[in-house]
Amino acid sequence: MTTLTEAEAPPPLAPTAPEQKPPRKRGRFTPYWLLLPGILWLIVFFALPMIYQASTSVQQGSLEQGYKVTWHFATYWDAFSEYWPQFLRSVFYAAGATVLCLLLGYPLAYLIAFRAGRWRNLIMVLVIAPFFTSFLIRTLAWKTILADNGPVVHVLNSLHVLDVTNWLGWTAGDRVLATPLAVVCGLTYNFLPFMILPLYTSLERIDGRLHEAAGDLYARPWTTFRKVTFPLSMPGVVSGTLLTFIPAAGDYVNSELLGSTDTRMIGNVIQTQFLRILDYPTAAALSFILMAAILAMVTIYIRRSGTEDLV
Amino acid sequence: MPFVNWLKRHLVVIAGTLTLAYLLLPNVIVTVFSFNKPKGRFNYEWQQFSLDAWKQPCGVADMCGSLSISLQIAVWATVGATILGTMIAFALVRYRFRARGSVNSLIFLPMAMPEVVMAASLLTLFLNMGAQLGFWTILIAHIMFCLSFVVTAVKARVMSMDPRLEEAARDLYAGPVQTFLRVTLPIAAPGIAAGALLSFALSFDDFIITNFNAGSTVTFPMFVWGSAQRGTPVQINVIGTAMFLVAVLITLFSMLVGNSRNKQRA
Numbered sequence: 001m002t003t004l005t006e007a008e009a010p011p012p013l014a015p016t017a018p019e020q021k022p023p024r025k026r027g028r029f030t031p032y033w034l035l036l037p038g039i040l041w042l043i044v045f046f047a048l049p050m051i052y053q054a055s056t057s058v059q060q061g062s063l064e065q066g067y068k069v070t071w072h073f074a075t076y077w078d079a080f081s082e083y084w085p086q087f088l089r090s091v092f093y094a095a096g097a098t099v100l101c102l103l104l105g106y107p108l109a110y111l112i113a114f115r116a117g118r119w120r121n122l123i124m125v126l127v128i129a130p131f132f133t134s135f136l137i138r139t140l141a142w143k144t145i146l147a148d149n150g151p152v153v154h155v156l157n158s159l160h161v162l163d164v165t166n167w168l169g170w171t172a173g174d175r176v177l178a179t180p181l182a183v184v185c186g187l188t189y190n191f192l193p194f195m196i197l198p199l200y201t202s203l204e205r206i207d208g209r210l211h212e213a214a215g216d217l218y219a220r221p222w223t224t225f226r227k228v229t230f231p232l233s234m235p236g237v238v239s240g241t242l243l244t245f246i247p248a249a250g251d252y253v254n255s256e257l258l259g260s261t262d263t264r265m266i267g268n269v270i271q272t273q274f275l276r277i278l279d280y281p282t283a284a285a286l287s288f289i290l291m292a293a294i295l296a297m298v299t300i301y302i303r304r305s306g307t308e309d310l311v
Numbered sequence: 312m313p314f315v316n317w318l319k320r321h322l323v324v325i326a327g328t329l330t331l332a333y334l335l336l337p338n339v340i341v342t343v344f345s346f347n348k349p350k351g352r353f354n355y356e357w358q359q360f361s362l363d364a365w366k367q368p369c370g371v372a373d374m375c376g377s378l379s380i381s382l383q384i385a386v387w388a389t390v391g392a393t394i395l396g397t398m399i400a401f402a403l404v405r406y407r408f409r410a411r412g413s414v415n416s417l418i419f420l421p422m423a424m425p426e427v428v429m430a431a432s433l434l435t436l437f438l439n440m441g442a443q444l445g446f447w448t449i450l451i452a453h454i455m456f457c458l459s460f461v462v463t464a465v466k467a468r469v470m471s472m473d474p475r476l477e478e479a480a481r482d483l484y485a486g487p488v489q490t491f492l493r494v495t496l497p498i499a500a501p502g503i504a505a506g507a508l509l510s511f512a513l514s515f516d517d518f519i520i521t522n523f524n525a526g527s528t529v530t531f532p533m534f535v536w537g538s539a540q541r542g543t544p545v546q547i548n549v550i551g552t553a554m555f556l557v558a559v560l561i562t563l564f565s566m567l568v569g570n571s572r573n574k575q576r577a
Contacts, residue, residue, distance in 0.1 A: 030402075030406060031402040031405075031406035031407075031408040032402075032408065034398040034399065034401055034402035034406075035398070035399055035402045035408075035414060037395050037398065038395035038396060038398060038399040038458055038462075039399065039414060039417065041395060041454065041455060041458065042417050042418070042421070042455065042458060042459075043417070045433060045436070045451055045452070045454075045455040046417070046420070046421055046429065046433075046455055047417065048436060049429075049432035049433045049435060049436040050432050052432065052435045052436045052439055053431065053432035053435045056435045056439075104326075104329075104330045104333065105330065107322075107323050107326035107327040107330060108326075108327040108330040108331060110323050110327065111323055111324055111326075111327030111328075112327070115323060115324055115327075121566055123331065125559060125562045125563065125566070126331060126334070126335060126559075127331070127334060128558075128562070129338075129555060129558045129559045129562065130334060130335065130337070130338050130555065131512050131516065131558075132512060132516075132554045132555055132557070132558035133338060133341060133551040133552070133554050133555045133558075134515075134516050134531060134532050134535055134547075134550075134551060134554070135516055135518070135532075136518060136532050136535040136536055136539070137341055137535055137547055137548065137550075137551040138337040138338065138341060138551070139337075140355075140535070140539060140543060141336075141337035141338075141340040141341050141344070142337060143355050144340050144344065144355050144356070145336065145337070145340060147355060147356065189333065189334070189337065192330070192333070192334060193334070196330075242423065246423060246424070246425055247425060247426060249425055250425020250426055250427040250428060250519075251425075251426075251427075251519075252427065252519070253518060253519070253536075257539055267425070267427045267519075270427050270431055271427065271522070271523075274431055274434060274523065275522070275523065280435065280438075283431060284431065284432075284435060287427065287428045287431040287432065288428075290425060290427070290428055291424065291425070291428045294423075294424070294425060294428075295423070298423055
């Protein structure tokens with residue numbers, strides 16, 4: 001493999017080993033050979049399935065008699081009109097979890113980037129290490145933490161926090177488990193590292209002298225943050241929110257383990273339709289709507305935040 | 312008000328520490344409850360201290376089997392995704408070619424897609440092809456979604472590489488293969504290692520895509536999922552704790568080695 005591209009290939013000054021072909025000729029097809037296996041893999045197992053899924057969504061039939069493409073677009077309408085509450089819920093839960101991740105993750109990312117000193121590496125390890133314990137086990141631990149007679153519920157109850165959340169419809173009765181609050185809490189927990197790491201990366205790049213300069217120009221710490229630090233960390237904020245929102249919107253694990261039938265998200269519906277009810281056209285249509293909705297939201301978001309170099 | 316001032320100055324540290332606690336609390340619970348002796352089938356309430364589960368980590372039927380399947384899949388998915396992804400990353404950074412934009416979006420899209428969508432569409436493909444769901448379909452799926460992460464990790468590293476180092480190697484009469492093996496690869500190695508590590512973690516812990524495409528094969532996350540319905544054995548906490556400890560130790564060790572190396576160089 002050589003670094004010479006066709007454009008910049010100078011006449012070979014250094015004698016190359018005789019058994020090797022000159023770099024120029026190697027360079028022409030090398031990129032395609034390098035790309036071929038991986039790209040083929042993605043085309044066959046990522047792009048092609050999307051097409052199959054689109055085709056399945058407009059098919060009619062049954063498991064026994066097989067499915068045929070009948071261009072039955074009504075499936076989309078039926079699926080959407082039946083499951084729009086779950087769609088809406090997914091968007092709300094995911095948005096809530098994303099906001100919470102940003103609020104919780106920013107201070108920690110800031111701490112690691114600017115204030116941790118020699119503890120920086122250790123804290124990074126502690127942020128990443130939970131990844132290595134299966135996230136399902138860790139999510140199940142929330143069942144213990146939020147248990148009905150556990151300390152968390154007890155404290156929230158005696159501080160009358162649950163009264164407020166009950167009034168907001170986030171919890172019900174004296175429980176946190178099996179409520180929207182538990183699901184959002186689980187989603188926030190599960191995707192928090194995906195917010196912290198991009199935030200940290202973009203904060204770490206900021207030149208510390210900018211903070212000094214802001215201070216020299218009589219900016220208070222909060223003003224420095226608002227006018228200097230936060231705008232410079234925007235790439236991290238954007239990719240962090242995307243990395244949190246997208247998986248959270250399609251998640252069904254937290255809703256299943258920590259929620260109830262009243263907290264079912266669109267992922268739960270797709271999973272049930274596909275794996276239990278075996279209604280493939282409806283499931284494919286739902287999954288297609290979810291994909292389209294997320295792609296649309298992501299595109300608008302990236303355009304508006306002006307960080308298109310992300311892609 | 313000295314206290315308020317102190318609070319103001321350390322607000323970030325306090326908030327960050329609280330977030331860290333939020334992140335680590337479940338791991339603490341998992342560890343503590345690995346020493347529990349639950350009354351019923353579920354290990355959600357503390358009863359009494361016991362070392363039973365640690366003495367017999369494989370005492371639960373099928374659990375260690377699923378663990379070994381998960382490990383095998385993770386290893387092969389890491390190997391596959393790292394090789395394919397590194398090749399793509401080098402092609403993207405080092406060469407100009409047509410369809411560059413499409414290649415970039417094909418890499419980006421799997422990361423911007425909810426897992427459940429990829430899982431469902433891959434299942435329609437396998438069903439249409441009449442493929443037997445199991446080990447191989449899981450492996451195919453895992454290589455697919457790990458690939459993009461490897462490309463991103465390796466690309467970042469190769470992009471920040473100084474091309475003059477390779478020119479210097481060539482000026483010193485190194486052939487292309489020698490240059491690649493002795494200069495390019497060692498410099499790109501941290502990126503490749505990061506990509507491989509990420510692949511391993513993603514593959515080992517994947518549930519959603521696996522759940523759709525596994526057929527009757529049970530990976531470790533699927534075992535945990537099933538146990539959430541049937542009853543959670545204490546042993547899954549033992550495995551979770553052990554994995555956490557091993558990860559922390561390996562990372563700390565590699566950091567120590569890295570530090571001492573840096574010191575030697577300096």
